[in-house]
Amino acid sequence: MKNVLLMVHADAGLEGRFQAALDLTRALSGHLTCVDVFVPQIVPDGFYMGLDSASAMVAQCAVDYDHGAALKHRLEHEGVPWDWIDATGGLPPRITDEAGLADVIVSSLPANHLFDPDLPRVTTNLALANNQPVLAVPVSSRGITWCGRALIAWDGSPAAMAALRASVPMLALASDVELFEVDDRTAGATAEAAAQYLSRHGIVSTIERIHSLHRPTAELILGRAKAIAADYIVIGAYGHNRTRELFFGGVTRSMMHTSPLPLVLAH
Amino acid sequence: MKDILLLVHDDAGQPARLQVAISLARLLDAAVSCIAADETADYRDDCASLADEILADVVRHQSQANHKMIDRLFAKQRIDHRWIAMEGPLIDRLCEQAAFHDLLIINARSTGYGWGDSSIVVSDLVRATNQPLLLVPEAEVTDDLAAHAVIAWDGSRACIAAMRAAVPLLSKTRRVTMVEFGPHRGGPPIERGAEYLRRQGIAVHTTHDDSLHHPAGWLVSRCRPGRTSYCVMGAFGHSRSREAVFGGVTMTMLEEVRIPLFIAH
Numbered sequence: 001m002k003n004v005l006l007m008v009h010a011d012a013g014l015e016g017r018f019q020a021a022l023d024l025t026r027a028l029s030g031h032l033t034c035v036d037v038f039v040p041q042i043v044p045d046g047f048y049m050g051l052d053s054a055s056a057m058v059a060q061c062a063v064d065y066d067h068g069a070a071l072k073h074r075l076e077h078e079g080v081p082w083d084w085i086d087a088t089g090g091l092p093p094r095i096t097d098e099a100g101l102a103d104v105i106v107s108s109l110p111a112n113h114l115f116d117p118d119l120p121r122v123t124t125n126l127a128l129a130n131n132q133p134v135l136a137v138p139v140s141s142r143g144i145t146w147c148g149r150a151l152i153a154w155d156g157s158p159a160a161m162a163a164l165r166a167s168v169p170m171l172a173l174a175s176d177v178e179l180f181e182v183d184d185r186t187a188g189a190t191a192e193a194a195a196q197y198l199s200r201h202g203i204v205s206t207i208e209r210i211h212s213l214h215r216p217t218a219e220l221i222l223g224r225a226k227a228i229a230a231d232y233i234v235i236g237a238y239g240h241n242r243t244r245e246l247f248f249g250g251v252t253r254s255m256m257h258t259s260p261l262p263l264v265l266a267h
Numbered sequence: 268m269k270d271i272l273l274l275v276h277d278d279a280g281q282p283a284r285l286q287v288a289i290s291l292a293r294l295l296d297a298a299v300s301c302i303a304a305d306e307t308a309d310y311r312d313d314c315a316s317l318a319d320e321i322l323a324d325v326v327r328h329q330s331q332a333n334h335k336m337i338d339r340l341f342a343k344q345r346i347d348h349r350w351i352a353m354e355g356p357l358i359d360r361l362c363e364q365a366a367f368h369d370l371l372i373i374n375a376r377s378t379g380y381g382w383g384d385s386s387i388v389v390s391d392l393v394r395a396t397n398q399p400l401l402l403v404p405e406a407e408v409t410d411d412l413a414a415h416a417v418i419a420w421d422g423s424r425a426c427i428a429a430m431r432a433a434v435p436l437l438s439k440t441r442r443v444t445m446v447e448f449g450p451h452r453g454g455p456p457i458e459r460g461a462e463y464l465r466r467q468g469i470a471v472h473t474t475h476d477d478s479l480h481h482p483a484g485w486l487v488s489r490c491r492p493g494r495t496s497y498c499v500m501g502a503f504g505h506s507r508s509r510e511a512v513f514g515g516v517t518m519t520m521l522e523e524v525r526i527p528l529f530i531a532h
Binding site: 100161162165 | 367468
């Protein structure tokens with residue numbers, strides 16, 4: 001795992017993403033690829049059709065340009081190898097290509113801004129299509145300690161296994177790895193099998209198993225993460241299909257909306 | 268890549284599968300999980316006659332002897348291995364188990380049990396698991412997997428996925444060549460792929476061929492034993508119906524190639 005892809009867009013989560021991506025690139029001694037996404041905004045106005053849109057676009061463009069220039073300036077002093085790709089207007093094929101060639105994609109957890117372009121969703125779609133892990137960083141996060149504690153939310157599903165497999169290079173950096181299992185909501189492979197898999201990669205892990213007592217799973221995971229002062233959480237994304245999650249809610253969805261910690265997601 | 272899943276069945280392709288599994292396990296310091304089909308199920312239906320029972324007994328003894336032989340072989344080579352009990356349809360169980368392993372080793376073509384139309388089985392597996400597969404020819408294969416790898420580049424998503432999945436193996440390989448055939452058909456250029464591998468610390472040599480041969484035939488000729496030890500490629504870039512009508516590079520490679528193929532979808 002050497003190729004880290006960062007989505008650059010002037011939103012509230014940019015600083016968090018940037019710091020997390022830098023920390024990860026440094027920890028893996030890898031290479032950082034920044035993709036500058038500029039999504040044109042259409043503002044509905046009355047008589048002067050398009051005039052407001054045009055000025056909004058110019059304003060947004062200027063903001064993005066400033067952010068881009070500032071980030072490039074900072075990158076020059078951070079001492080990691082990097083390159084920069086400008087992509088305008090939605091998702092041109094270039095981003096899809098670059099996303100395919102990344103080992104991990106850094107994105108933000110969804111913030112509550114109604115009219116922001118939905119960057120987290122775009123990234124998740126990209127990553128799920130290509131079978132890669134996504135590092136989703138909360139807006140308030142400033143850097144991640146990769147040599148700290150990792151919590152793996154284990155439920156025995158193929159998605160959890162995929163997340164485990166994808167995050168091995170990161171887990172190898174961690175000082176403590178814990179497999180957390182809610183024992184009445186588990187099926188498939190056991191946490192012992194997961195621990196054995198990790199041990200073949202030279203990663204020592206502990207297993208914590210609790211009974212749900214009808215509490216929501218996401219709450220239990222976050223509670224445990226807080227209790228052991230975890231630095232990040234590894235979790236399989238979308239065990240159910242996504243339409244179902246949208247209607248009935250799901251662990252992935254509630255984790256993405258409530259987690260104060262960075263998540264490593266894979267499908 | 269530390270967990271290898273190996274299909275065990277006493278057929279013509281087994282020596283090649285075992286050999287590849289052993290050299291891979293040595294190379295990557297990996298453990299091998301052996302999965303074997305329960306063949307006696309065929310003879311154990313409600314209206315089983317005496318002949319069926321005798322046959323079931325013979326089959327059971329044969330597979331037990333095979334298991335013992337494999338146990339001895341792995342013990343002699345000092346490779347960590349375990350058995351996975353399996354009941355029910357072979358393909359379903361293989362897909363299920365493949366999700367919990369890094370790589371599945373099966374034959375590209377086999378005339379053995381349950382492999383009537385092997386390309387259908389292989390394509391089912393490739394499409395169903397999302398996991399990389401190593402498809403081994405039936406014939407004798409090279410002992411030295413780490414000599415020379417060829418990556419067949421076409422810029423497709425499947426090809427990139429295969430390359431990403433093969434990184435642990437490629438980093439142990441002494442010489443890696445990326446080849447592209449014909450005009451570029453979308454996707455990232457070959458140089459971008461080579462750059463990806465260089466960042467992982469893998470030195471790559473790229474070549475491009477514009478000649479007018481058929482792509483599949485050209486690739487088969489590049490992938491000869493002795494010249495190349497294994498080939499990494501994306502599988503089934505087109506839809507299955509299109510592939511069935513027009514044929515495809517994947518199908519031809521499965522049928523004709525004499526070296527292991529590292530495949531992802």
